[in-house]
Amino acid sequence: MANSVHPMLNDRKQVEREAGGPAVPNNSRSTEEARVLVASQWLLMWRKFRKHRLAMVGGTITIVVYLVVLFAEFLAPFPSNAFSSQHTYAPPQPLHLFDRTAEGLRFSPYVNGYSITINQAALKREFVVDKASKVPVRLFVHGTPYKLLGLFDADLHLIGPSVYDEDPTRIIIPMYLLGADRLGRDVLSRTIYGTRISMTLGLVGVALSFVIGLTLGGVSGFYGGWVDNTIQRVIELLRSIPTIPLWMGLAAALPSDWTPLQVFLGITILLSLIGWTGLARVVRGRFLALRTEDFILSARLDGNSTARTIRVHMIPAFASHIIASLTLAIPSMILSETALSFLGLGLRPPIVSWGVLLKEAQNIRAVATAPWLLLPGIAVIITVLALNFLGDGLRDAADPYGR
């Protein structure tokens, strides 16, 4: 389309290119100018973003959460499937950093052990945190071996009991900082591993919806007309269907003999198949707004092809908006996964996600005996809040010239 706009300009460019003369320095100067302009715009955004205090806090927390994702094995005291049949529903043991010894206060972290009594009438173990007994806890302890980042062999854990069992699926010395679940598995370790799955699913899902949303939203906004109309109708259609019942129906249809990884991918694809509409709307809106801007018109008159106009002139102009929308899309993806897995239709054990963990707390009896099973929910809330704050800050900063 751009080629047909102004044949004369095209001809001139053609001539210049063939002559090999003035076109080259001209081009490099303009890209250099563009680079300076873009850089200063990002700098403006960064300045504006820094002023948004909540967004800075949100951003910091988000970075911390992704560090947890990367170093889950190091941070978690135990593997996610390590259990102890003696410690079902053991309550949290508070961590003491300093120990009162004969020589005074010493840095020597420990947790109190349990005294276990078996309630014959209710047929269950009752745990009391025993103040007298001390279980020593070590920092940077050599424990269950793992592969760091999937590359390096390591066995260092940030914190853990002084002794580990040979069998990595056993916990012999209890150190349940956030309590234990119905199989005596450590809630803290499982929450850390759950962070990895939930956050990865959020990222992959948003990446998928981003591809769909950018393509369809871009096509819709750039071409307009019946293409736009059709895509808008599809978006309206998808947005008017209640998502959870639809997801429930589709997720329940995933074959039950799939491996957990296949289920993970299947659920991610399901979530993004419906989740792309919001992004497509943002992209389309920006395209529509930019299409009539003078600098786009001049880029076209200069003989840029459609693809080049989009790539070089339009995308940098709305990249910041897209990044903000992407950030805001991650939390809703995470919340959807959590809800689905909570209902038992999403991810399945042995994969550990926040939703899978919260499923343990699905009935009131479990919650009443072990309220700490709700703790993974706090991880969800903090992460979703942080991402929302970050996204809001980014959205405000995306337009540094606004109020």
Place this chain on the structure above:
Amino acid sequence: MLQFVARRILYMIPTLIIVSIISFIIIQLPPGDYLTTVVTNLRATGETVDEATLAAMEQRYGLNQPIYVQYWKWITGILLRGDFGQSFEWNQPVSALIWGRLGLTFTMSLATLLFTWAVAFPVGIFSAVRQYSIGDYIATFIGYVGLAVPDFLLALILMYVAFKVFNQSVGGLFSPDYVDAPWSWGKVWDLLKHLWVPVLIIGTGGTAGLIRVMRANLLDELHKPYVVTARAKGMTEARLILKYPVRVALNPFVSTVGWTLPILVSGSAVVSIVLALPTTGPLLLRALMSQDMYLAGSFIMLLSVLTVIGTFISDILLAWLDPRIRLTQ
């Protein structure tokens, strides 16, 4: 206006058709066909299956015919005879199971919508008029938390607190006396007494969003010249704000119904499962788990269809309230 309504109806028809196709696909997704499942189930309960019944069923659902014939039989059965198929788990026609529950689901969603409005309206105005005050910060903060806490988690926490502190259960929508009783004023009152718990839980997220929209819209209006003029003429502040900028800022209340309704229906599905409410959620989950597909598919379709119609009504309302919309479209 009539033209606008007609066009909206035209847009709605393909949506409804696609919704029905999606629901039909969901019904067809599980492996194995319906008839085999029915026969296995009947055999398991020790009943004998006679060939005539089988043939009648095959005829009724068009089971050995191509898929589009099956779809056609299914959809015409619904449209002409209100026949949604048979739930083999309950051994009843689907239509006998769903209407009561759907009614409760939409009562709950509507109550939540009203609750959302009732809270978001004053809080949104307050937040905008007293921008950056402590109240504004508190409202914003609570709003953010409402957005971040998953509905089902809130339900669990509330159940736990009610259990620990008040030693009572918050589940259900009716007292035991009224569960099987026919509808009466007493039953309606009993429903209202139980309804506030799920309404509060489902409403938090939507309220938070609406407060933010209301606040942003009102802030845009508050600094416009017409407000300054009215103020300069000596109008009292309360009257001035309620009479002009609030009216303009009210649009989102209606325009957001379109996307709030699906969210509310979704939320009510999950919360109902946690609180064991007699709405669509628990039955849908159970139907999906036991692959009682005609029941599950009908639920999904009717929830979607009613939501689409709700959205349509809100669009009409909006066009009626705001002439700009029916003129630009």
